[in-house]
Amino acid sequence: MDTRASTYRLQLGPGRTFADAASLVDYLHRLGADALYVSPILAAAPGSEHGYDVVDPARVSPVLGGEEGRSALVARLRTLGLGIVVDIVPNHMSVAVPAANPWWWDVLREGPNSPYARCFDIDWTRGLIPLPVLPDDGDGGDAAAAALAGLTVVDDCLSCGDQRYPLAPGTYAPGDDPAEVHQRQHYRLVPWRSGAADLPYRRFFDISGLAAVRVEDPDVFTAAHAEVLRWAERDEVDGLRVDHVDGLSDPGGYLRRLRDSYAGWIVVEKILAPGETPPASWPVAGTTGYDALREVCGLFIDPEGERPLTDLAETLGVPTDTGAVEAECRRAAATALLRPEVRRIAALVDDHDDGAAGEPETEAVADGEDTTRLSRTEQAVAELLSHFPGYRSYLPEGEADWTAAVARAHRTRPDLSSLLDRIDGRVRADPRGELARRVQQTSGTVVAKGTEDTAFYRTTRFIALNEVGGDPDRFGVSLAEFHDAAARREASWPRAMTTLSTHDTKRSEDVRARLAALTEIPAEFAAAVRDWTERCGIGEPSLNLLAWQTLVGAWPISAARLRDYLLKAAREAKLRTSWLEPDTDFEKEVRSWPERVLSDASLADDVAALVARIREAGWSNALGQKLVQLTAPGVPDLYQGTELWDLSLVDPDNRRPVDFATRMVILERLESGWLPPIDAAGAVKLHVVRQALLLRRDRPMRGYRPLAPTGAAAAHAVAFARGPAFDVVTIATRLPLRLADSGGWRGTAVPLPSGPGVWSDLLTGRGIAPERTDGFTTARLAEVLNPYPVALLVRRTADTVEPRRP
Structure with missing residues (x-):
């Protein structure tokens, strides 16, 4: 491979x-x-x-x-x-525009007789395929009826608005009423909102325009x-x-x-x-590599900031019991957004268990402004789906996760125990059967929609933790935890990808790096947020706290970018508004907030002053986490544009055009030997990225050895050695604000692996003169981490072949 x-x-x-x-x-x-x-x-x-x-x-x-x-x-x-x-x-495949998808077009035209019918995960026992495409604006069906009344047949296709749909052979003759032709098809055009609640085909998450492929x-x-x-x-x-x-x-x-x-x-x-x-x-x-993202970024978060930031969230009315919020959001995802998938699983249980018919009838479950009746079996399925420890189990080898989910569901809904036992028994009896497979593949969707796309926008105590693969309850990562995880990756998954930013991350690595600095001054930040909230807060507490953190983390940011982000966050949280049930008055408040803040000169100056207070610490964190990721075990991925400072937010913000022309100019200067300063231009990050990537391409990076700093500020450095002879050493600064407040490095040193050769720093080109301390060769951090807060040391011998640089 x-x-x-x-x-x-x-x-x-x-x-x-x-x-x-x-x-x-x-x-x-x-x-x-x-x-x-x-x-x-x-x-x-x-x-x-x-x-x-x-x-x-x-x-x-x-x-x-x-x-x-x-x-x-x-x-x-x-x-x-x-x-x-x-x-x-x-x-999955997109079916939003049927004419664009030849497989789906043929399925709509021929129904279950299509050679492509087996390609999509469709329950053909349900009959026709509803296509949720008609208007559904709560008018009692008038808009949908009007759309159906306007159907036409054009070029042997059924035309509805700007969409076209195929006609089954023999179902149309010139002069036929288009409404009657519609009734002869293998599909039905239905209102988008109500129709999506009862689809016979499995989707990607809750997106009706993406149909699952078998x-x-x-x-x-x-x-x-x-x-x-x-x-x-x-x-x-x-x-x-x-x-x-x-x-x-x-x-x-x-x-x-x-x-x-x-x-x-x-x-x-x-x-x-x-x-x-x-x-x-x-x-x-x-x-x-989302696991590596959590581990690397967590290194730069100060655990001492947890209590003050928790207190801030609680005083503002933001929930801090993340477990309870997650459970609530997962259950809502299962019972509302993913109702068709839950219903299909429940049908598998009921079809094979006569005893299910004896269960109490139904229970009302809130679904936006509507009320949907869930059968007892559906409730049991939804409860089980909401309690998996991870995204899904993989039976039979993932039996422990399955057992945990069943036990948790029993504890939260003991009234459903008989149904849960029935599901559990059937799944264990046939762990590769359809019931087991559908429960497992749907649990991941419930977690994604409930946790990532909902709970992470509600429990906003400290949003740098609310990341893809993150855990808002784990406030930072200790040195020991990081080293253990890196060693395990090297031993078991050395070719796994690692990442810090992707198209899926909620905010970029550099936004998180700056936010991490706030954990070193939590009381100062808390006081500022309380003051700012009194002056110009958002009426929903979770969004309010998220907004101030986002403003600080992504500063400077335009009102338009911030508005689009906050509107998406508010809809994802589903507290005061949502994608399906938008609250126009609240959304008006959200849309106007960025401009109100940025146009208030005094308030904007206060935000800028706080950003100035942590900007350099954020740069230090950004360089540290980048160098660690690029040189630690695994295959590092660099997301487009992040070789310079990048303060992007969730998509589509992180898909904005990248200014590669500027990056090319900076690269040319670096190739001439320029050592850039640490400033807003971000050239220093490109320098760190280039040196680390060229090193990885030039030499094998096998093995992993944690290096334990010694001295008064040992907790402020992370260091490890790589390479067959451990001749590459990475050193990065942690918690730089506290380090400065405590008096700097104060003689702290890092032990270097023994062996012949001379050490030098690839980032400065400077030779390193190690000292002998207690029988070990050490490098003093006050010298090595100057002028940069990171160092990439390489040991060369007379036999070392210098790589040819491009």
């Missing part, structure tokens, strides 16, 4: 095509990247900005430049020795991967990133089939709970 030393992630789309990517290859090579890692490149839905809504797996995206553009990009990469890693989406079927797998595997046969793809592996019916089976067809590097997009690892049976290099 080909494993690259590092990857550089590019988000392709209408604004960045294959040709644009090819123009960056020389820059990426000189930066030190070893492979280009691109977002999905198969044909996507019309207007797609990201490529995850594939419509035709047999065709390269024409918007990106088609097969010709892809081939040219690969050829350009090969000329400089770079690899290419491609993101693939096996779980890649567990060998023939479907072959059809869905034919183009990707064609690239592999021609040695035109070095790695695959598998999107949303937890949504698959049988992740392990899928990955084994993929491995049988592809010998290259495979990583899976999977969020791991703290301490969790991918199933050992999976033939993959590891995950895409």
Whole structure:
């Protein structure tokens, strides 16, 4: 399996095509990247900005430049020795525009007799396929009825507004009433809101326009991967990133089939709970690295800040019992957003268990302004789905997680014990059966929608913790925990990807780095937030606290960017408004807040002053976490543009165009020997990135040895050694504000691995003269960490062959 030393992630789309990517290859090579890692490149839905809504797996995206553009990009990469890693989406396809998806079009035209009917996860026992596309504005159906009254037949297609739908053979003759023609089809156009609550096909999360694909079927797998595997046969793809592996019916089976067809590097997009690892049976290099993100970023968070920030949240009315909020949000996701999936699972239970009919009838469950009746079986399924420790279990090897979920569901709903026992018994009796598979693949969706996309926007005590793969209850990561995790990764998953920023992260690594500095001055920040809230607060407490943290973390930020972010956050939280039930009055308040704050000169000056107080500490944290990630075990990924300071927020903000021209100019100066200052330009981060990536590309980075600093400020440094002879040492500063307040390094030193040769710092070019202390060779941090808060030491001998730099 080909494993690259590092990857550089590019988000392709209408604004960045294959040709644009090819123009960056020389820059990426000189930066030190070893492979280009691109977002999905198969044909996507019309207007797609990201490529995850594939419509035709047999065709390269024409918007990106088609097969010709892809081939040219690969050829350009090969000329400089770079690899290419491609993101693939096996779980679902876009069906939002039926005419764009030839598989879905044929299913709508032919129904269950279509050769593509087996490709989608459709419950054909339910009959017709409802398509939730009609207006649904709470008018009692008038808008939907009007839309149906306006149906026409154009070019042998049923036309509704700007959408077209296929006609089954023999269902239309010239002069037929379009409404009657509609009734003869294998589908029904229904209101988008009410119709989405009763779909017979499995979706991606709760998105009706993304239909699940049955890649567990060998023939479907072959059809869905034919183009990707064609690239592999021609040695035109070095790695695959598998999107949303937890949504698959049988992740392990899928990955084994993929491995049988592809010998290259495979990583899976999977969020791991703290301490969790991918199933050992999976033939993959590891995950895409959200676990590393939590561990690395956590190093720079001061645990002493937890109590004051908790007190701040509580006094503002923000919930701090994250477990309770998570449980509530997961249950809401299961009973409302994912009701069709829960109903389908419950039907499997009821169809096979006569005893279910004897259960009490139904219970009312709030769903926005409507009230939906859930059967007792549905309640039991929803409760079980809400209590998995991680995203899902993988039976039979993941039995412990399954057992934990069942036990938790029993504790919270003892009145459902008989049904829970029934589900548990059937799943254990057939852990590879349909009931077991559907419960497991749906649990991950419940966690994602309930925890990541809802609870993380409600429990906003300290938002740097509320990250993909994060745990808001774990306030920072100790040195011991970090070293243990890094050593385990080196021993068990050395080729797993690591990351700090992705297209999925809630906020960029540099925003989190600056926010981490707030944990060193929590009382000062708390006082400021209380004052600012009195002067210009938002009426919903969780959003209010999130807004002030976001303003500080992303400062300077335009009113427009902040407005769009806060509006999305408010809708995701689903407290005062939501995507399905927007509250126009509250959203008006949210929309106006950024301009009100930024136009208040006194308030804006106060925010700017606090940012100035922590800006340099944020830079120190950003450089520290970046160097640690780039040199620690695993294959580091660099997200587009983050080689300079990047203060992006959640998508689509993090998909904004990147100014590569400026980066190229800075790179040229660095190649001439320039040592940049630590300032707002961010050239120093590009310098650290370049030196670390070039080193990784030039030498093997095997092994891992924690180095324990000694001295009064030992807790303020993290250090470790890499390489076969432990001849590479990474050192980074932690908690810089407290370090400065305590008097600096005060003789603190790091022991260096013994061996022949001379040490030098790649970041300054300066030789290091170690001292002998208590029989060990040590480097004094006051000297090594100057002028930068990080150091990348390399030991060279007379036999060392210096790499040729680009």
